[in-house]
Amino acid sequence: MVNTDDAHSEGDAGQGTDGDRRTQLVDAAVDHVAAHGIADLSLRRLGAAIGVSHRMLIHYFGSKEQLLIEIVRTSERRQRDLLSRLRLEPGLSPADVARRLWQQLTDPRLAGQERLFFEVCGQALRGRPEAAPVLEGLVTDWLEPLVVAEVGAGADPAVARNRARLGLATVRGLLLDLLATGDRAGVDAAMEEFLRLFYGSK
Amino acid sequence: MVNTDDAHSEGDAGQGTDGDRRTQLVDAAVDHVAAHGIADLSLRRLGAAIGVSHRMLIHYFGSKEQLLIEIVRTSERRQRDLLSRLRLEPGLSPADVARRLWQQLTDPRLAGQERLFFEVCGQALRGRPEAAPVLEGLVTDWLEPLVVAEVGAGADPAVARNRARLGLATVRGLLLDLLATGDRAGVDAAMEEFLRLFYGSK
């Protein structure tokens, strides 16, 4: 009658034996999902892949739904960390910063993570509840720092927002192109063309 | 012992009582999928939605796999038809043609179809076999006409390809933005900014 497997009310900071295990599991899950996709994920296969029984996944996360939510959230956080790790550079031109960011974003080691991003986007556009939160921050979360950068580079605040939005969209479009075609050189050339138009050099 | 439900070897042109029914079913299926997503589609639910038993879907398409392939193919064809229906215009400037295309592409009535596009992309990047063919034509199929347009507008053939690739990526990035945020005005403004950069007007 009594339910021994409830609660696990995770305060955000998860230390303690329990939170550690949770964090460890969700990290392994994100790795697996980045490599094998999230759409047809099953608790049993995931468990077998990361070395626990599907029973334990339910135990720690309460339901598959909740696990997916945490996977998506963790994946988002990883992606954002990537951006923040770049910021502090000496006196590069905006175009060089953008180029640097683009190089980092297209690192082949991140391909799985990027694919996961587009996969989750697709699911989110369909209203899958665990992926839906992504849509909120998909543009706005990335727009703010870009707008700041644009204004800092001397852009008119009125057009800075449009330029930031445009830059973000172009990067994503070219990233999708790269993942689909694998044509690194072609996509890089298109990006160079964009930077020329966007920052007016050459 | 004998299997009465085999073959249905569809020659591409499907006329005859049989091909008609097939076409009718796949059309209805695409409508349903554009509205409700393709990821968690089940033959039973689809059948119930379009008024046949799941048995008949297997009968006409042989397997779920094959049905999904035809759904994806039909959806692609619809999207391409949209482009070809626009071509013949009198003497508009390239920027105006692009603007017109953008307006048509962002028609709210096409939102379901666009969402399906991104959903299928996400699946295809994961190697789902029925969606994989999309990746082939995802860039190249659209690039050719755009390159032709660029060259026709006087662009250097060497950069025309880069410009076409860039334009395609930007349109897709902004379309994803629009679907995610619904901020029509903001996305349109970003597109105007792009057209200004791209065609140099203003």
Add this chain to the structure above:
DNA sequence: TGGCCCATGTACCGATTGGTACACTCGCGA
């Protein structure tokens, strides 16, 4: 009119799913 075949429905099958019940182990506090 009679027979045949295509279309369709119903009932079923084995596999897989998310989730649960229960037994077991093991380390720590009294």
Add this chain to the structure above:
DNA sequence: TCGCGAGTGTACCAATCGGTACATGGGCCA
């Protein structure tokens, strides 16, 4: 030393899945 609770595995459940076997109906041709 005892016991108790957290962590874990095994076995199971109902639901749903794609796919199949078989029965039936209804129109076309001889």
